[in-house]
Amino acid sequence: MKVLVPIKRVVDYNVKVRVKADNTGVDLANVKMAMNPFCEIAVEEAVRLKEKGVVTEIVAVSIGPKTAQEQLRTAMALGADRSILVETDEDVQPLGIAKALKAIVDEEKPELVILGKQAIDGDNNQTGQMLAALTGMPQGTFASEVNVADGKVKVTREIDGGLQTVELTLPAVVTTDLRLNEPRYASLPNIMKAKKKPLDTKTAADLGVDLTPRVTTVSVEAPAERQAGIIVGSVDELVEKLKNEAKVI
Amino acid sequence: MTAFAHAAMEQLTDLLGKRLLTDQESAERYGVDWTKVWAPSPCAVALPETIDEVQQIVEIANEHGLHLVPSGGRTGLSAGAVAANNELVVAFDRMNKVLDFNEFDRAVTVQPGVVTQQLQEFAEEKGLFYPVDFASAGSSQIGGNIGTNAGGIKVIRYGMTRDWITGLKVVTGKGELLELNKGLIKNATGYDFRHLFIGSEGTLGFVVEATVKLTRQPKDLTCLVLGAPGFREVMKILHAFQQDIDLTAFEFFSDKAMAHVLAHGVPKPFDTECPFYCLLEFEQLSEQVGEQAMAIFEKCVEEGWVLDGVMSQSLQQLDQLWQLRERISESIAPHTPYKNDISVSIAKVPDFVEDVDTVVQDAYPDFEIVWFGHIGDGNMHLNILKPADLAKEDFFAKCNNVSKWVFEIVEKYNGSISAEHGVGMTKKPYLEYSRSPEEIACMKAVKQVFDPNNVMNPGKLFDV
Numbered sequence: 216m217k218v219l220v221p222i223k224r225v226v227d228y229n230v231k232v233r234v235k236a237d238n239t240g241v242d243l244a245n246v247k248m249a250m251n252p253f254c255e256i257a258v259e260e261a262v263r264l265k266e267k268g269v270v271t272e273i274v275a276v277s278i279g280p281k282t283a284q285e286q287l288r289t290a291m292a293l294g295a296d297r298s299i300l301v302e303t304d305e306d307v308q309p310l311g312i313a314k315a316l317k318a319i320v321d322e323e324k325p326e327l328v329i330l331g332k333q334a335i336d337g338d339n340n341q342t343g344q345m346l347a348a349l350t351g352m353p354q355g356t357f358a359s360e361v362n363v364a365d366g367k368v369k370v371t372r373e374i375d376g377g378l379q380t381v382e383l384t385l386p387a388v389v390t391t392d393l394r395l396n397e398p399r400y401a402s403l404p405n406i407m408k409a410k411k412k413p414l415d416t417k418t419a420a421d422l423g424v425d426l427t428p429r430v431t432t433v434s435v436e437a438p439a440e441r442q443a444g445i446i447v448g449s450v451d452e453l454v455e456k457l458k459n460e461a462k463v464i
Numbered sequence: 465m466t467a468f469a470h471a472a473m474e475q476l477t478d479l480l481g482k483r484l485l486t487d488q489e490s491a492e493r494y495g496v497d498w499t500k501v502w503a504p505s506p507c508a509v510a511l512p513e514t515i516d517e518v519q520q521i522v523e524i525a526n527e528h529g530l531h532l533v534p535s536g537g538r539t540g541l542s543a544g545a546v547a548a549n550n551e552l553v554v555a556f557d558r559m560n561k562v563l564d565f566n567e568f569d570r571a572v573t574v575q576p577g578v579v580t581q582q583l584q585e586f587a588e589e590k591g592l593f594y595p596v597d598f599a600s601a602g603s604s605q606i607g608g609n610i611g612t613n614a615g616g617i618k619v620i621r622y623g624m625t626r627d628w629i630t631g632l633k634v635v636t637g638k639g640e641l642l643e644l645n646k647g648l649i650k651n652a653t654g655y656d657f658r659h660l661f662i663g664s665e666g667t668l669g670f671v672v673e674a675t676v677k678l679t680r681q682p683k684d685l686t687c688l689v690l691g692a693p694g695f696r697e698v699m700k701i702l703h704a705f706q707q708d709i710d711l712t713a714f715e716f717f718s719d720k721a722m723a724h725v726l727a728h729g730v731p732k733p734f735d736t737e738c739p740f741y742c743l744l745e746f747e748q749l750s751e752q753v754g755e756q757a758m759a760i761f762e763k764c765v766e767e768g769w770v771l772d773g774v775m776s777q778s779l780q781q782l783d784q785l786w787q788l789r790e791r792i793s794e795s796i797a798p799h800t801p802y803k804n805d806i807s808v809s810i811a812k813v814p815d816f817v818e819d820v821d822t823v824v825q826d827a828y829p830d831f832e833i834v835w836f837g838h839i840g841d842g843n844m845h846l847n848i849l850k851p852a853d854l855a856k857e858d859f860f861a862k863c864n865n866v867s868k869w870v871f872e873i874v875e876k877y878n879g880s881i882s883a884e885h886g887v888g889m890t891k892k893p894y895l896e897y898s899r900s901p902e903e904i905a906c907m908k909a910v911k912q913v914f915d916p917n918n919v920m921n922p923g924k925l926f927d928v
Contacts, residue, residue: 227778227779227780228778228779228780229778229779229780229782229783230779245683247684247778247779249777249778249779249780250777250778252780289777292777397731400689400733400734400774400775400776400777400781400785401774401775401777402734402772402773402774403688403690403758403761403772403773403774403775404765404772404773406758406775407758407762
């Protein structure tokens with residue numbers, strides 16, 4: 216069984232992002248980039264399925280700049296067998312990515328697509344759902360447990376108020392939530408082996424898709440800074456302030 | 465309270481008002497550091513806000529024979545900031561402002577009560593970096609760092625606190641205010657007293673202002689965690705990497721340390737079990753550096769020095785891998801560990817460790833020895849865990865023997881009985897293992913110059 220794992224290159228989770236002075240976006244100059252944490256979980260799940268003997272081939276795919284090769288190499292160091300980069304310098308958005316992924320799915324015909332529920336840069340949480348809609352595959356989103364057997368995948372989903380288990384007929388799309396697994400580190404011997412694994416580069420034109428963004432960013436602003444609190448001297452003072460300053464009572 | 469002491473307290477109250485704390489709770493809070501051996505018993509706690517107030521406190525102390533103990537974040541491990549003998553604690557919590565920043569000098573002038581992390585964050589805001597870093601950076605204060613010449617995890621690349629202080633204002637034991645080196649980089653005008661005060665543990669005077677230089681931020685920090693078959697191989701790994709790469713850290717820890725930290729909930733780096741592990745960190749200034757690190761790793765594997773290893777792929781993983789080293793201390797804390805902080809020159813480390821292991825295990829075979837430390841600078845933290853069935857008193861009595869043996873070995877290898885934790889009271893009896901009688905006599909003579917009446921942190925470092 217072949218599994219496709221789409222991954223995204225994003226600003227490192229530990230970087231404190233700063234808004235550009237002209238409010239057009241976030242400053243990415245000289246900022247450390249890394250694989251989106253939810254994508255790491257997706258790669259880990261695919262690798263575990265392969266270790267269990269369920270999966271025979273893992274294909275990692277990324278839609279992004281040339282430098283996204285680094286993250287594909289990491290995915291291969293973690294256990295992906297080969298990878299595909301759809302190279303573009305566009306500021307790609309979920310719909311464009313989903314269309315590109317659909318084209319890859321048509322080519323590769325994986326039985327399972329495992330991807331992160333969202334990327335920590337845009338926080339859109341749309342790509343997996345859009346891909347499912349475009350390909351007509353069933354979807355199991357926010358997975359905290361994945362079991363594949365007899366041509367079906369059982370996905371335990373983290374939903375408001377509890378857990379829901381759905382059973383999907385393969386091929387299917389699964390998006391990963393935080394508690395699905397704890398990703399391993401890339402071992403140095405595997406990082407070296409990953410250098411020799413195949414990495415194909417394609418363009419949007421090769422796939423016949425249009426990656427032009429449909430949504431325009433008007434302005435990006437940092438969240439308003441919170442005012443420091445004060446310590447009041449007495450209950451009376453508190454009541455007085457709530458009444459006259461905050462005007463909430 | 466004697467009439468003398470009464471008069472002193474009255475003058476201090478006039479000077480400080482509510483900022484002279486005399487309640488029991490404050491006394492217990494301000495009178496101790498992380499060592500819990502001596503019970504705190506200060507006469508009061510002073511919270512000065514200005515240099516002038518510090519000078520006046522010192523003058524009052526001289527007049528009335530009052531002893532002063534400086535207090536910063538109180539994260540010390542040698543009882544250097546413990547007030548157990550009716551001293552007045554002078555706490556710098558209220559002198560916690562950043563006073564000046566100059567982008568051309570890349571220097572920041574701070575009051576002594578600025579917390580290390582506050583300085584690190586200030587530097588970051590300015591696009592710069594203050595590289596002295598250690599586990600207690602969230603509480604320790606700059607004044608205390610200077611008093612103890614604090615080191616930490618990046619010493620291999622950035623040196624100790626000493627290397628970052630370009631200017632100091634100190635109030636001596638005579639109450640004089642000295643301005644030392646004035647933030648200059650080049651200054652060839654005789655004795656540089658700044659360096660006498662750094663690491664003097666408050667025995668000569670109190671730091672009331674410091675000018676600290678900053679540096680550029682590290683770029684793309686990456687770490688490797690490697691497993692090695694033996695201690696000598698760890699040294700070979702260090703050597704191999706240092707040939708080609710400027711390491712920002714090189715830490716080691718034993719399999720026992722790893723077992724404790726994993727049991728504490730830190731994720732495992734890899735499955736291969738190894739007797740020793742090392743964590744090394746460097747800046748990936750270019751792709752080339754990464755390639756170089758891989759090539760060295762390959763060589764180390766071929767030579768049999770490395771059994772397995774991982775490399776961080778993000779800053780998040782860098783942080784997680786560092787936890788393997790940084791959380792060892794807390795993971796062994798429930799075992800009431802005996803701790804010692806020692807250093808020898810790097811080449812002597814393996815023999816030194818072997819000697820200590822042999823001596824301790826021969827005498828007390830049931831003691832579990834946990835080693836970790838900043839091996840890149842020859843600094844090791846020796847930890848011995850209390851066997852569960854041994855009473856605390858008996859354990860520490862036996863550990864006193866261990867201390868003596870360890871320091872004898874330190875002396876044999878020309879090392880230091882305190883690499884970065886200072887001497888304070890815990891290591892005072894052993895100073896002679898690292899310093900000659902002539903040297904100690906000179907130290908006492910220096911003390912006499914700056915603090916003739918012995919009011920500044922008496923009973924620490926040595927007895928006058």
